[in-house]
Amino acid sequence: MVTQKRPSWLAWFWLLVAFLYLFLPLVAMVWSAVTSPRGFYLDAFTDVIAAPKFAETFLFSLRSAVFTILISALLVVPTTYWVQLRMPRMRPVIEFLTVVPLVIPALLMTFGLIRFFNSVRLPNDILLTNSNEGLYVMLLGAYVIISFPFMYRAVDAGMQAVNIRALTEAAQSLGAGWFTILFRVIFPNLLVAVLNGAFITFAIVLGEFTVSSLLNQPAFSPYMLDLSSRQGDQATALGIISFVLTWACIAAIQRLGRGRARVAAV
């Protein structure tokens, strides 16, 4: 018979330390947002929610996150698939590229993007960097680059777990072309991996400050900083709300993909 060893008091101690380290700041945040010399109050929360900029900036970041996830998935899944299937020797190169966005500071990357795209003109002869649409496209591009390491690693791990070569060849022998193979066989079987990448991408985009601020985009994070310089308790309340909303959105994505993911995970 296998007997399970009871965790020692030392294990419980370290667990408690980790728990306190992670949750004490959160508790302190909530505490400072709901208390004042007058006692318990929720004014900071109601004021933040009532402010029109809150919904505007949050929806902007939410929309950006969704676009970033879609673009990343459409870019990363076929690339990773092709590398694994036809160019396995290129894998170390791609893995190296995935580290680059982590090494280059967001500030430098944004200046680089601005300098590079400064000469690009839209069809109506307006400079890309002189139009809101152009700046938004640049913002999405930067988000895709920032989230690339996380999306790539999640998808790559997913592909390692599924025998994509055998699935591809099976589909080919049944008459399927590349489009059918990619969208009816490979993508559905990588749903769990793509979702994992999507969670991280979502959290990154919602909390990203440097690029959105430098490109002067009405994102959630710059709004939070702006608020903190004026209304400290409201900024704290906004921080808590952003935590809850991010978790809620991630839970929604997870729930959305759960049914299919359960099947694809096998």
Add this chain to the structure above:
Amino acid sequence: MTFLELSSLRKEFGAAVAVQDFNLQVEKGEFVSFLGPSGCGKTTVLRMIAGFEKPTRGRIIIDGKDVTALNANKRNIGMVFQQYALFPNMTVADNIQFGLKVAGADGGLRQKRIKDMLGIIHMEQFANRYPHQLSGGQQQRVALARALAIQPQVLLLDEPLSALDAKIRVNLRQEIRSIQRQLGITTIFVTHDQEEALSISDRIVVMNQGVIDQLGTPLDIYNRPQTSFVASFIGSLNVLQAQVVDRSAGRIRIDGQELTTGERIGSEADTVTVAIRPEAVSLNHANGHPNSISAAVDDIYFLGSVVRVRTKLKDQFLNVDMFNNPSMALPARGEQVLLSFAASAAKVL
């Protein structure tokens, strides 16, 4: 009439030659097995037929049409893989109808084909299950049904039984053969398991180091091996060194004892290699055979339906296989015994 023709096929991977000068004609409805050790090129040939590898040289002709340059998805070839390769996100029914959907078949035809295929593999009640809800044997049956659903011109089986346990392997190989006969589909079966190849094939291609060593019926391959590789690879075999004593009379000497072989042999005093199947040797029964030599029992192995007696001549060993019989009297270790066999059983390689 030749249905599948492989002509002068050659495949190189960089500097390595995986397959060379491979020529084969397969009749319609024939079941041909590619048999050989790992790395002999059998799967490479199969993958070239499927269109997953482009031959460096040579041609692949199916039903009179040259398909060498055709993409895999245009060849109408069904393939069953070692790792099943069922689509995990689809049910059994969806897996079976995948190829039909791709081909644009209408719903009625697809439903009929799903029903027919599930009937053939005896899995009617599993239509809505997902692959992970099936056993290995069931998954491979579904993979077979999926490959057959598109009514392919040729069916390719790439070691489809390797991942299954022994009992299921035997049942499924019989089932595969029965379905193949029922549908009359031209089939190429790749295996490294000689028992599998011998039991279900019309013909066997024995491959070694990228070339065909021998091509023939299972009986031919087993009873009349043409090379020392085939002789040693198929079944168990006693391979003995002998000296030619009398060329015209076919007399040879093994460890000091003279024997007769029905084969053509070299010049006097030459050393030749002689192969004798263990089951062709009788223990302590002359049976009128001219070849009787004495040996000492070295060891006895119980193999279930067969008992193998290992005997020692002088320097060389010779195995004798006997059917297990509860009333049989087994010799003791170290006992002197008489080994007898027909002259035709001693093959000179």
